[in-house]
Amino acid sequence: MKSRRYGALAGIAAAAAAVGVAEGVAILTGATTTPLVAVGGVVVDSVPAEVKNFAVDVFYTYDKLALLIGTLVLLAGFAAVTGVLATRRPAYGFAGIGVFAAVGIAAAATRHNAPWYAFVPTLAGALVAAAVLWWLLRLPVTESGYTFEQRRWFLRAAGGILAAAAVVGFASRWWSTRRGVQAERDAVHLPSVAEPAATLPPDVDAGVPNLAPFVTPNKDFYLIDTALVVPRVSPAEWTLRIHGRVEKELTLSFEELLKRPMIERYITLACVSNDVGGGLVGNARWQGVRIADLLDEVRPKPGADQVVSRSVDGFTAGTPTAALRDGRDAMLAIAMNGEPLPIEHGFPVRMVVPGLYGYVSATKWLAELELTSFADFDAYWIKRGWSQQGPIKTQSRIDAPRPFADLPAGRFTIAGVAWAQRRGISKVEVQIDNDPWQKAELLAVPSIDTWRQWTLAWDATPGTHSISVRATDNGGETQTNSRTPPDPDGATGWHTIEVNVK
Ligand SMILES: Nc1nc2c(c(=O)[nH]1)N[C@H]1C(S)=C(S)[C@@H](COP(=O)(O)O)O[C@H]1N2
């Protein structure tokens, strides 16, 4: 008998070879055609909203890395079992590989915009896996198991295959992420702006340590999306089709979009999944083309109350047509803080709509706008139970001090940000322990569509203290203290922290 251990190791080596070869082939066929990415994508699209929330909570924006690692671990487990079965009868092993290949091919072939050759990486991987399994388990074995030489040969062969697969797999992934549109992004020449953003007042930034800067640098801007590999869209091939319930369809190339009048605005983006006190919110200077102008051109038909934006990878967001035409600075953005959009933030074109959470408005890697009605179509997160309408709720956050910080007694500047896009922040109040609420100083803002910094000078006395914050918007609404989770339309409640003063 061949021992189970050898079978398990042969199975894992075969699976590793399959994954490595598939990643290598995908250099030619595209990253979304590898079985890992395709199956992972199916998982991302089919998990219930609670699991997605949980994943974002636990892994923050590394949820996708966690998914890939989890998938690899599961795959290794199944591969080990397949290998053990193959020691009983080779046909079991090949059947196991066949099942994996079928799953991988089905996933790759059914992804949004899958090319006809999407099956190739999985098929190539499966053939190599079958060969590896056969090769490793073909040794004739005596009654007493492997001889010393056989064992040495086996371990060297399996180890060599594992190492080679890892090198090929990682090198291919590295190569396909480096390659691509970076050079084309660097070559984009941003057109001048017809309506520049208001010059920032000098006092938008309090400059307190740990306080989020008024403008979030691109590299620090939060990232949330369902894409397991960042879509790489060539601006030369990019088109936007505006269609559906319109009088006159319109298709634009990137070059044509750049020729249109450009606006530039500071707008704070927020994710509906952000917990009270969380970091899924950021403020940038966006440059782009007013969506309202494009809608005026295509002339939406009566009843077309929803604009569905669809990305190249099939994500959809549904935005009220009215919100895009009510005078707010909703745009097709091409630049973020004076640079072409970073690839992970939607290069070459994304939507930005002041006042609406990202899941109903901020489609990255934009491919089309379809006019339809809310009655006729539910977008990506709506199908998964989130609210159809996603206006941003008034929120405030304490950035300094950090929760559970140890502070020396004496003067300390408590500081944070508050946001209520489209309404603006009129008041921020801070409560220390059970003292009366105190009004914080508000810093300047260029418009009602950005967050606003606030500060409060505090004479910290020794002991443990709790600090809470609440904001009031220009409509006179004060944040409720009732704590609700993000699902289904955004978290509510006051941000409270505890600190220790010595
Ligand atoms: N193509 C695509 N666009 C997307 C998403 C996505 O999953 N896919 N997520 C949306 C969500 S939920 C948010 S909060 C914002 C986040 O934008 P950012 O990653 O640039 O911060 O993008 C939106 N646009």
Ligand SMILES: [Mo]
């Ligand atoms: Mo989001």
